Amino acid sequence: MTADLAEALAVAAGIGLLIGAERERHKGSGPARSPAGIRTFTVVALLGAASMLLDSVLLLAAVVLSVTALFAAAYVKQAQDDPGLTTETALILTLLLGALAIRAVSLAAALGVSAAIVLAARGRLHHFVSIAMRQKEWNNALILGAAVFVLWPLLPDRTIDPYDVLNPHAIWRFIVLMLLIGALGHIAQRLLGPRLGLALTGLLSGFVSSIATIGAMGARAVQTPAQADAAATGAVLSTVATVLQLALVLCVTHPPTFLVLARPLACGLAAALAYAALTAARSVHSQPGAGLQMDSRVDIKDALLLSLMISAILLLSGALSAWLGNRGLLLASFIGGFADAHSTAASAASFAAHGKISSQAATGPILAGFTANTFSKCVIAFTSGNRRFAMQVFPGLLLVAIAVWLGLALN
Structure with missing residues (x-):
């Protein structure tokens, strides 16, 4: 033997x-x-x-x-x-x-x-399966599975538009990434429960939607003034999630572009954490309360709308880039950033991945979209919360945007 x-x-x-x-x-x-x-x-x-x-x-x-x-x-x-x-x-x-x-x-x-x-x-x-998982969460898992294992493999992995920018397979990869991040954020909230408080709930909910999180934190600050400081901390920490999510999107879409932006993103992340630590120190004596439970359903309609938005940004970027060069791409990214910073980042990184622009040239549009998204967050903070909440959140959001641009200048 x-x-x-x-x-x-x-x-x-x-x-x-x-x-x-x-x-x-x-x-x-x-x-x-x-x-x-x-x-x-x-x-x-x-x-x-x-x-x-x-x-x-x-x-x-x-x-x-x-x-x-x-x-x-x-x-x-x-x-x-x-x-x-x-x-x-x-x-x-x-x-x-x-x-x-x-x-x-x-x-x-x-x-x-x-x-x-x-x-x-x-x-x-x-x-x-029988007790811990809710029916809605099981439905979410099935939808996510269909998005990953049914729809994604069927989409063509080539560009299909006159500007040579729309790749359905790459667009759906971004959608899958966003759905997975949202699902993981929801799972973390379920596992840790109300012990999180507002601060860490803001961080995890930011992976679902930072703008929606800031709006929810603003509403909590109005409803419960004693928790306004903690709500402001959660709102700023949601921007930490935005930066981390942006880094992940760039890693998946075009790693060389991520490497170029690694220092700016690290600066923005450090600024967000530092400012959140300051607001957290002020909220030590805030009234304790349970964290928010953000809606993180995996809705195929939302996924399709997001894919349409990315496609529109890509087409607009392609058209403006053909007419105005890099300035057109910068303008399209700034406009798209008011709705979502990650979509514009994925669009600019896709241009770099297809060799239409260099990784260095992609940094401007990406950070322009990030800056526009920061403006959107400031507006939401003002409209959803009170003056005290807004004046606590504004400096943190602006500090993060400034830190990112300074990091680019130091590259």
Whole structure:
């Protein structure tokens, strides 16, 4: 027996022992007990390995059918007690993994351990799916899955417009990124709960929408004046999320452009954190209160609207760039930035990725969009909150924008 064969047989036996031990713990007792335990699983795993050693696919298929027939009969016998099919399915999987160990030992071992983990986490998984996860969150997960695994692969990975700027595959990649960031922010809020308070809720909600977060914080400051300082801290921290999100968008769209803007973004991030620390120090004596729960549903209509907005910005940028050169792209980015800084950043980075402009030339439009978005946030802070809230948030927003431009000057 060679060393490789001995290793494969040991892994096959180990898979049977591991999954069998987990099933043995849930085997039960008496007439209703499961018909398979640790010994049965180990023998079946070795049976699969032996079938593969004989190099007969027909034999392996026959063994699988035989084991399936045996457990089908056992299931019918116990059907009145609704025993489930987990053990039977796990046994067939163990048989196949034992066979796989002869051909791909590492893969078989990884799948065996993964199967044992899933089986052992039965209670937690049932609680998560049945109780912890809300119906709306399950719908969100399905929509996100469709966006990633159904729509994205179907979109053409080429430009389809006269200005050679609209790439549906690249646009949808940006949409998927934004949806994932929003979903992760929502998960973090759910896991940490109301213990976050307004400050950290502002940071996490900023990944969903910084402008919406500032508006919600302004409304909280009006409704509960004792929490105005904490709400201002949360509003400024949402800009931290904007900067981090912008960096991630650039990394995904065109890494060389991100490298050019790494220092400006780092300066903006440092300024946002420093100013948030100052406002947090002032809010130490604020009345405690639960954080806000931002709406972070994954709406396919919102995703389509966002993709249309990005497409419009790209077309406008392409047209103005063709007519006015780099000044046209700068103007289009500034206009688009009032609605969303990330869309304009993705548009300018896409121009650089397609070789239409250099990474250095893309920095101006990106920061112009970021600046316009800062103006939008200032307007929202003023209209949603009171004067005290606005005067606390304004300096932080402007400081971040100035820091970003200074960082560019230092490049």
